[in-house]
Amino acid sequence: MAQLLQHLINGLAAGTIYALVALGYTMVYGVLKLINFAHGDVMMVGVYMGYATAFAIGREARGSFLxxxxxxxxxxxxCALFGFLIERFAYRPLREKPRLTALITAIGISFALSYGFQLxxxxxxxxxxRAFPEIIEPTEWLIIGDRDVVVWNWQVISFLIAVxxxxxxQYLVFGTRFGRAMRAVSWDHRxxxxxxxxxxxxxxxxxxxxxxLAAGAGLLYAIKDTSVSPLMGLYVGLKAFVAAVIGGIGHVPGAVVGALVLGLxxxxxxxxxxxxxxxxxxFGFLILVLLVKPGGLFGRVAAEKV
Amino acid sequence: MQSPALPVPEAPSLVPPALRGILPLLIAIPTLALFHWSLTGSDFATYLLSVVGVNIILAVSLNIVNGMTGQFSIGHAGFMAVGAYIAGYTSLQLKEVALSFLPVSASDQVLFMLALLVGGVAAALCGFLVGLPSLRLRGDYLAIVTLGFGEIIRVFVQNTDAFGRALGLSGIPQYSSPGMVFFWVFLVVLAARRLAGSSHGRSLWAIREDEVAAEAMGVDTTGYKVRAFVFSSFFAGIAGGLFAHFVPIINPGSFTFVRSMEIVVMVVLGGLGSTTGAVVAAIFLTLLPEGMRSLFGALGTEGSLAQRVDQIRMPIYGLLLVVLMLSRPQGLFGTKELWDVLPRWLPRKRRGLA
Known part of the structure; x- marks a missing residue:
């Protein structure tokens, strides 16, 4: 029982991080109908930016709230700036081209980043x-029984940040003018x-x-894993993508649910x-979901109109 | 990739009709023989040629799915792995077996062929399984499924004792020769070209140009997509089997996502839909790193630079994809074949002179 609870907590903690990355996939897919394959690698770049910053501000300042x-x-x-540059110079010129062109470009960027960073x-x-500096000192936040169940502070913090x-x-998409514009573009950009x-x-x-968002999620992931590597984006990104598809890509709450399910x-x-x-x-889970319910848990399979 | 008119590849018409059926054989057999004889001796040339051949088979077979059918598979290395492991395992099991009515070397080659076919069929079976989700999935989803399949295969191999886990299989008899590899290169090119011109192939082109329209015209899109997958993965499995029989050891590291990407880059560079484009790009992208390595090696002083070639290659492939998509999304040849591009210069020049 205690073991089950522990797994539940770990799964949810991992799931919230996947959820933040999955939201990025889902939003971009919503407005552009493009699977931004490079999303995970953009996240990785963001984590390295955070890594560099943590070293630049020094050991003492690192632990403080500021x-x-x-x-x-x-x-x-x-990372937002980096994402803007990629969109501006790689995806925008291809917007009216066939979708496959943009997908290949995205795969190319992903590959260039994850292997470029290995040089x-x-x-x-x-x-x-590399070891990621412990900007949040890991301490046990809650201990149940004789260390049957341990909740770490970073799990709580990352859960809170993610939520x-x-x-x-959610407020931005459904409560602001910008969100309305976003939903309109997603409906029909012309x-x-x-x-x-x-x-x-x-x-x-x-x-x-x-x-x-991806950079934030990546930092949480790096804190959890206490390491950062050029290939982390590929794997975290792929799993988050799987989560987005499970929830029904393009569906914002779906991505969150999918990510939590996948984490668990x-x-x-x-x-x-x-x-x-x-x-x-x-991936096994993904293939299963796609076979049983190809639109994902919440998505609908829309008939393609000509 | 849409183009205004549907380019339906035709067989070259220079050849008299009576010869057309057997012409490939007439050209291929002497060439293969020549290869085989000229290369006994140099280990490196043998190895390099085998690698080139295997890459050609992979690129041409991937082109059937990615080029002709317009789907996007990025897990081709997974099928190659299935072929390599199954064929390698079969050969290992049959190592002590010899067919008594044949001389030893001939018996070996027969068993090798058998192992290759077993590997190819196993890969084709996997292709069928992966193709099935394409019942319901469009291009980009399918891409992820193929990628996932490749990863699942790798993890499966890493957890299976019979396949040597992370250490891989070693001691597979080295039956392969450039002659054998190029025999299969010839087969796959012939099959791909024949497919492209057949009514089956036209259905694939139709799916590529517009899936909805193709379906409206009565093309059984699902069936054709699955068959394209089976066909393509069979040859990928063969390529894997050949690979397993000339490298000293196969391990999961030889069949990663990187390998799949290499093949994708070859197909995209050659032109999605161009068989000869895939051949040319495969040769070019296999020999280029080798050439650079020996160039840097010959320059001497920067020893590390020669070793770096493999590292630098990967990001460059990624950038190459981006640059290609932005500047020339149809690749080198588009859907044309080498002979559609080359001879046109000649008549024009002649006309100009006359």
Whole structure:
């Protein structure tokens, strides 16, 4: 029983992080109908920005509230800018081209980033994983019984940050003018443009938003894993993508539910079955969901109109 | 990738009709023989040629799914792994077996062929399984499913004792020769070209151009997509089987996402839908790193640079995809074949002179 509870907590903690990344996939898919394959790698770049900041501000400042805020702010803003650049120079020129073109571009960017960062030329960090500075000192926040169930402080903090960001996002999408514009673009970007919505700006802002969220999620993941490596984006990104598809891609609450489900499934398989199968779980689950309910849990399969 | 008129590839018409059926054989057999004889001796040339051949098979077979059918598979290395492991395992089991009515070397080759076919069929079976979700999935979802399949295969192999887990299989008899590899290169190119011109192939082109329209015209899109997958993965499995029989050891590290991406880059560079484009790009992208490595090696001083080639190659492939999509999304040849591009220069020049 205690073991079950522990797995539940770990699964939820992992799930909230996946959820933040999955939201990025879902938002971009919503406005552009593009699977932003490079999303995970943009996240990785953001984590390295946070890593550099944490070192720049020094060991003492790192642990303080302001220090943590600075690390998150630099990573999220830097990453938003990076996402904007990618959208502006790689995706925007291809917007009216067939969708496959944009997908190949996204795969290319993903590949260039995750393997480019493995070089050790100039500022690039090299292939080996690095220890991520402990900007949040890990302490046990709650202990039940004789260490049967342990809840770590970073689990609580990352859960709170993740939930806070999600609530903020929900408000942004459904409660503001910008959110309305975003939903209009997602409905039909040509008609939205005719109605006077600056579609280019909305799409660019959506990209910045999703990249910023990804950077935040990436930092939480790095804190959890206490390491950062160029390939982390590929794996976290793919799992988050799987989560978004499970929830029904393009559906904001769906992405969150999908991510929590995936986090739990992964944790339970690792905990009760075999830990070496971890990387196969997400994909097996994905294929299963797509076969049974191809639109995801909440999505609808819309007939393609001509 | 849409184009205004549907480019339906035709067989080259220079050849008299009576010869057309057997012409590929007439060209291929002497060439293969020449290859086989000229290469006994140099280990490196043998190895390099085999690698080139295997990459050609992979690129041409992937082109059937990614080019002709317009789907986007990024898990081709997974099928290659299935073929490599199954064929390698079969060969290992049959190592002591010899067919008594044949001389030893011939018996080996027969068993090798058998192992290859077993590997190919196993990969085709996996292709069928992966193709099935395409019943309901459009391009980008399918891409992820193929990627996931590749990862699942890798994890499966890493957890299976019979396949040597992370250490891989070693001691597979080295039956392969460039002659054998290029025999299969010839088969896959022939099959792909024949497919492209057949009514089956036209259905694939139709799916590529517009799936909804194709379905409206009565094309059984699901059936054709699944068959394209089966066909393509069969040859990927063969390529894997060949690979397993000339490298000293196969391990899960040889069949990662990186390998799949390499093949995708070859197909995209050659032109999605161009068989000869895939061949040319496969040769180019296999020899280029080798060439650069020996160039840097010859320059001497920067020893590390020669070793770096493999590292630098990957980000460059990624950038290459981006640059290609932005500047020339149809790749080198588009859907045209080499002979559609080359001879046109000649007649024009002649006309100009006359």
């Amino acid at each position: 220090g943590i805020a600075a690390v998150f702010a630099v990573a999220m803003l830097g 050790d030329i100039g500022f690039l960090p090299g292939a080996s994983p 806070g960001l999600m609530v903020g996002l 008609v939205a443009a005719l109605m006077g919505i600056p579609t280019d700006r909305v799409i660019a802002l959506t990209f910045m938003l999703s990249s910023g 499934v992964e944790e339970f398989v690792v905990g009760y079955a075999a830990s070496t199968w971890r990387d196969a779980v997400a």
